[in-house]
Amino acid sequence: MSDAVVIVGSGLAGYNVARELRKLDAAVPIVVISRDQAGFYSKPMLSNALAGKKTAATLVMKPADKMAAELNARVVSSTAVDRVDADRRELTLAGGEVIAWRDLVLATGADPIRLPLQGDAADTVLSVNDLDDFARFAEALDTAAQGGAVQRVAILGAGLIGCEFANDLLARGIEPTVLDLADRALARLLPPQASARLQDKLQAAGARFRFGVGAQSLQRGPEGLVLTLSDGSTLQTDLVLSAIGLQPRTALAQQAGAQVARGVVVDRQLATSVPHVYALGDCAEVEGLLLPYVLPLMAQARALAATLSGKPTAVAYPAMPVVVKTPAWPTVVCPPPAGAAGQWSVSETEESVEARFTAIDQPEQLLGFALQGKAVAQRQALAQQVPALLG
Structure with a gap:
């Protein structure tokens, strides 16, 4: 049986647990498997990259080969995991390679929730959840500009990510319209007075908000896209960006036989219900808590690394304020x-x-x-x- 720790996912969760583990154990074999190019970047930077004139390429701090060297680890990029066999402690990659593990760490993240929109342009709705998504979004913005179209972006969702992207688009001279079924911005996080002030500041900078409405269909029109809303009204736009939330990726955990609820259910030591299988980051549900933020992720990485190195450690969450990246307010x-x-x-x-x-x-x-x-x-x-x- 292998003595390797195999980590599925090369985002902040996957790479940080690898870094913390390597600090504690210089010898344990580490394998990081990524379905993308496995370069290291900070996902939170995606929602303010436009203002910083960043591209997908410049957001990458270290490519996969440098991460492999830094961690003294094997990094397998652009490869999906086809199958997990928890009894044999093996996983099978898309190319057929079988990798055995001592411990398996699922750092698979989450997928954007997709609205079931109707219309011939429903497939053009974009989400930005990783570096490849950002590259597609930036390319779509550039394509619209080159075509001479007015740069109008409709954002579905007035939560944290929706408001951050609205602020970021303003830096490009783009007028975003933010739509939400709720009655105000960041309704789940802020009291009404704070929501109102954030909305006022973003509106003063050029953003628009429409509350109490949802998107129903998206059609191609003679002057761009036509978004039909739940109240029967329409909105002319060039692009639609969905920011309505995330759904933890639980498929591999389920395949391994692990308990799943809203996310992959783990205890305070980040252990799933299956021996030697752990989870952290956006996919992990710790004592009923799903916290898709950086500070909880870092706390998880430190605790799990200690556990994997032989010192069982429960994750602790102190008060962890969330910084909303809205420079307008x-x-x-x-x-x-x-x-x-x-x-x-x-x-x-x-x-x-x-x-x-x-x-x-x-x-x-x-x-x-x-x-x-x-x-x-x-x-x-x-x-x-x-x-x-x-x-």
Whole structure:
């Protein structure tokens, strides 16, 4: 039986657990398998790359060969995994190669949720979830510009990614229209006052918002694309970008026989229900929590590396504020736990918004916060007052 640790996925989760493991164990064989080119880049940078004049090529910090050398690991790029056999501790690659493992780490990420749109242009809807997606999106923007078309982009979803891309498109002189079934921007993360201020700032910069409507069909028209909305109205646009959420990739975990719920179910040591199979990152559901952010991922990588090196370690989540990349109105949010019994109190000035979510039965207990404008400077101070999500 192999003594290798095999990691499926070369995103931040996969490469960071490999890095942390190599720090702790200089000898263990590591194999990283990637369905893309396996270059190292930071996925969060995709939603503000336009403002920084970045391309898919310049976003890559290190190509696969340099990552292999740095990690003293084998990196298998542009290769999918066809089959996982947990009993034999083997996986089969698309080309037929069989790789055995001591431990298998699933860092497979998540797929964009696809809306079931009707219409002859439904297949043109884009999502940006990885480097190849960004390359296609950037090419589509350039193609529209070269064709002399007005650069109008409809964004489906006014959540974190939708608002970040709206801000980023403004840097290219593009007027985005953001659509959402909810009644406001970042409705799941922010109190209404903070949502309103973010929307106002983005609108002042050139973005448009339409709430309470969804997309139903997308047709080709004489002047671009025609998006038909749930209220019967239409919107003329050149491109449609979907940013309505992610669905964890669980197929390989299911094939291995691991328990799956919203994501791949793992315990505090990132172990699935199948011995020697682990999961982390966007695909992993830790004690009911799916947290597709960088800080939880980094905490998972450190804990799992320790476990894989022989020191079983439970992942811990301190308060982890999320920085929303909207330079038009800087925003940081530390969401309260789902279902927490509490209420928001909001203080506003022209230059800032400070919102605190406190417990109803213990009003002095801070459970979460949202900071905007100059108030984002308080991020660290307030984070220290919020209880750990997983202690």
